[in-house]
Amino acid sequence: METNSGLRPADVRQNNLASVLGVLRRGSATRSDLVAATGLTRSTMAGLVSELAELGLIDEVSSAATGRPGRPSPLVRLVPGAVAALGIDVSVTRLAVGLVGLDGRTISVVEREGDRTADSPESTAEAVAEMAQRIGVGGDGAPILVGVGAAVPGLVRGRDAHVVLAPNLGWTDVAFADLVRTAIHQRLGVLLDVSIGNEADLGAMAEARFGVGRRDRNVLYVHGDIGVGGSIVVDGARLPGASGYAGEIGHMPVNPNGGRCRCGSVGCWETEIGERVLLERAGLDPNSGNSGVKKLVVAAEGGEQRALDALAENGRWLGVGLAGLINILDPGLVVIGGLFGPLMPYMSDALDAELVARRFGPDERVASVVAAEMGTDALLIGAAELALTPALADPAGWLTIGG
Amino acid sequence: METNSGLRPADVRQNNLASVLGVLRRGSATRSDLVAATGLTRSTMAGLVSELAELGLIDEVSSAATGRPGRPSPLVRLVPGAVAALGIDVSVTRLAVGLVGLDGRTISVVEREGDRTADSPESTAEAVAEMAQRIGVGGDGAPILVGVGAAVPGLVRGRDAHVVLAPNLGWTDVAFADLVRTAIHQRLGVLLDVSIGNEADLGAMAEARFGVGRRDRNVLYVHGDIGVGGSIVVDGARLPGASGYAGEIGHMPVNPNGGRCRCGSVGCWETEIGERVLLERAGLDPNSGNSGVKKLVVAAEGGEQRALDALAENGRWLGVGLAGLINILDPGLVVIGGLFGPLMPYMSDALDAELVARRFGPDERVASVVAAEMGTDALLIGAAELALTPALADPAGWLTIGG
DNA sequence: CAGGTTTGTCGACTACTCTGACAAATTGAC
DNA sequence: GTCAATTTGTCAGAGTAGTCGACAAACCTG
Structure with missing residues (x-):
């Protein structure tokens, strides 16, 4: 149900200031861009912009020539480092x-x-x-x-x-x-x-707002590591769930004949795609962690078949789980991050094949699956x-x- | 990200009228209840209530004695059938x-x-x-x-x-x-x-707002039928997904060795819990539809072992899938509706056992699983x-x- | 340089809520 | 039964925010 809480005139101002800031953090915009984006009038925007400028959050610079007639609208931007x-x-x-x-x-x-x-x-x-x-x-x-x-x-x-x-x-x-x-x-x-x-x-939030997901409002983020975590972004904000723990996609059951999971259950997704199985399948020490993964990448780059097979198998299982998640959540975009990001080139063929085989429903529901693009920060x-x-x-x- | 759209003073009124109505549709409330629920002032509430009354949506009756001192606040209620x-x-x-x-x-x-x-x-x-x-x-x-x-x-x-x-x-x-x-x-x-x-x-919406889910804001609704559908309710509203098709939980892969699904994939949840397998496991005609299910209930009521076993097996697979969904979505409540609602008494033991075995994470995240309570309407x-x-x-x- | 176009500014206006004082309606003690 | 305490509805005035319309400013084209 709706929020049921009353709104006051002051909330209007607060909302509108936040809206302006929300537009600007995606990039500078002219004042008339802001007017168009918010639906407010030019007079109102003048007040909002001047208030934010007085707070030191934004400033205005004369914008580059647009080539179109009319008085040019000044470019409003966030003050870097304010x-x-x-x-x-x-x-x-x-x-x-x-x-x-x-x-x-x-x-x-x-x-x-x-x-x-x-x-x-x-x-x-x-x-x-x-x-x-x-x-x-x-x-x-x-x-x-x-x-x-x-x-x-x-x-x-x-x-x-x-x-x-x-x-x-x-x-x-x-x-x-x-x-x-x-x-x-x-x-x-x-x-x-x-x-x-x-x-x-938090990786999901960064990636959804400033990384590959910056144009999508519904993003599923998969974070590979020793375990497999995830985060569901709906309308630009994280889906918290009733007690704040939504997104534990690693323990979705995908294989009743699978291995025992550290969570005590059997056949969790993470037992099929986690770091340990991946290294094991590649013939590497399953406990070698990050260095093992680096070895794996080197082997794959060198065209070593066992490494490539292990990665393909991981991609296949990644696809199996993602097919289910896409059916459940219908995200516009799936971002693969953490450990999996750099491995995506070696997994995506097997992954895509699985997604195609398991696609259900109308063609409109196609989620693209991409690697995270933001680096270590x-x-x-x-x-x-x-x-x-x-x-x-x-x-x-x-x-x-x-x- | 936030909605980024501007708010006008008129939106305040609209929101506040909607808030009052939103409170009232959960049951009558006194004017001071409304003041407390919305956080608005008494004067403002007077205006809102009188506007809604003029529209014919609500009326006020003198409330029953509360036993506490002070001027009694009139009871505001929706006009039935207006x-x-x-x-x-x-x-x-x-x-x-x-x-x-x-x-x-x-x-x-x-x-x-x-x-x-x-x-x-x-x-x-x-x-x-x-x-x-x-x-x-x-x-x-x-x-x-x-x-x-x-x-x-x-x-x-x-x-x-x-x-x-x-x-x-x-x-x-x-x-x-x-x-x-x-x-x-x-x-x-x-x-x-x-x-x-x-x-x-729509079954989910009804059940979430007026049925068993009326006190929860995050509800997962599972609708059993020939296929298995679902709907995810977050903060009282349906989670639509990027293209409006979220909630297709029936095609979550749970068993790579399972049967072929009508969607073309293999081992979808619905192949393990749908009407057809259920009837087949019970030794009934898998195509007998509703009448078959009725026979199954009769058999279960009569204590017939094969029927009970089939229902328990269904409950087990229901639990497997739900465990995953609960980990992913963290709903406060899971409502089992459609075909499955009336079968819940025969499935819940096996279901619960599976949920306990596959529980992951902190104890706070416990979702109760209940049958839908609203009838045919x-x-x-x-x-x-x-x-x-x-x-x-x-x-x-x-x-x-x-x- | 003139006409067309887009945009910022300013003052008057409207809409909503809040504040504070007061009146109304109840409970409970004497 | 009366009076104080308490809670609530009402009302007028004030404050805040956004809109509207007119006008000036700044750009383009020819």
Whole structure:
């Protein structure tokens, strides 16, 4: 049912400011573009633009000649580096902190490579604060920070922003948001809101808003790793589900005769397409992780048949599962990310064949399947997006109270 | 991303009127209840209530004593039978037309039983118009009709409201909405908007809003029949997908060694839980349809082992698929409808066992699985809901132009 | 340089909600 | 039965936001 909550005139302003900002973060636009996109009048747009300009979020420059008659409309754009959020990528082999602007682009990034399985949540939070300091948070001329977001490889409980379980980090029920908030507070003297999200969800958000999915409103994102995660983007926003855990596509049953899954069940999708089976099928050490995958890529590039067969088999199973997901969710686009992204060239033939064989329903429902295009900073950007969201939804409120 | 469209002061009024109506259709409420539910002020609510009252949609009666001090707040309720939509249920064995009020309750229903596979779309539309006349559309004292909705057992294309394919009716690419509109126009002299929807989607809508799902905002509805359809309800509204065909859960692959599906693929869910396998497993004629299912129920009630085993096996496969769907969608509630509803008592043990074995993730994510509770009129009500939706979203606009 | 076109600006107007004061209608204590 | 406390409906005035229409500004074409 509809939201059932009342609207006030002030909400109108808030919505319209957010709409303008929403258009602009996809790229600069002239004032008359904004008028066309929002359906508001020129007078109203003048007020909105001037308010956002006073907040320092946007500025106007005279636009290039259009070649058409009429008074030229000035180009409105986000002020780069005026406002930003801190994005944190807590991966198993990488810890990265980056400043991300309203346009979803990184301003600067600081990272540490290396195995982090031994790091405690506390030392991780401490490292994050140190890196945030190094990146220049709070310094002169630095952007106004609206918040901090962190991407974690594990289950995150929305209610209290706890990391319920991150097996690959060895974390259980960690209040990571609080740890980061206090670490940053102690080191930098600023209190920032910290949000946490699952890495698949945040990768999906970045990819859906700024990557290959930028033109689609309904995207299914598949994140391959040791396990297989996913995130469902509907109308540009993540589908959370009733308790916030929607998107666990890795445990969809696809093969009743399949192997036992670490979840205790049998024949989950992830037992057919996860990192371990893939390496095993290729004759490599199933526990060799990232380095094993790199070996696999080299072998495939070298035309080694066993590697190619293993990848094709993975593509086939990927196709089996995706066919079902496409029938269920009818996304316009499927984005393959994580481990699978770089492997797509070797999997897509087998994958497509399976999709064609299992296509059901009218021809209109065709979802293209593509590899993720954003690089290593996708998680960072998705994490920052988490923190930017409330500020984008209420720009005036955020910047007059916070800054 | 957000909707990016501008809001005007008039939209505020529209939204607030719709909010009040949205609260009221779940049951009567006092004016101060409405104030609490919407967050608006008492003065504003006075204006909204009086506007809706002038439109004839609601009225106020003095409420029963609350036992608490203070001036009593009058009870606001929908005027029964003031405004309604015509719901049409086009099933294989039943054609029904009903008047459904704003509260989602039928005012009157006219139906024809009997096999309709020989009926053409044209004669069906003609019959619908005749039944609408019989029900008293346009007569004195009849409710104001805001539109017509029809539930069809087949694929419906949203763009032009065509029935793309309804195999069990033998319809292919039928402009059924237009047929009904002209048939009603010719016979009754009124031009009404006609919308069409898939039976699973409309059954889901009815069940989610007025049936077992009335307290949940995220519901997965599974509709068993010859095939298996489904509908995903997110935040009270159907999840349409990119091209409007989301919810085709019957063709999720669950068994690579399974039987060939009528969709051309292998091991679709529907090959393991559909009507045909169920009857076959029970030793009955797989083509005996509804009568076969009735025999099966009788046999199960009589404790016949083969029938019980067949139902348990169906429950098991239902559980396998549902486990996957719950992991993917994280609904708060799963509603089992259509053919499966009455069979649930015989399937739920095996189903639950499978769900427990395949549960993944934190304990918070538990979806209860229940049988649909609305009777034969569910499709009718869901169909009418389709027609009511625009009127509910803009009550003032609809009733001043239309009536 | 003149006419056509598109766009920004400004003031008057409309629509909606909020605020605050007051009146109305009930409960409960004396 | 009366009076205080409490809750709610009503009303007028104020505030905020967007629209409308007229006009000026800035560009193109010829």
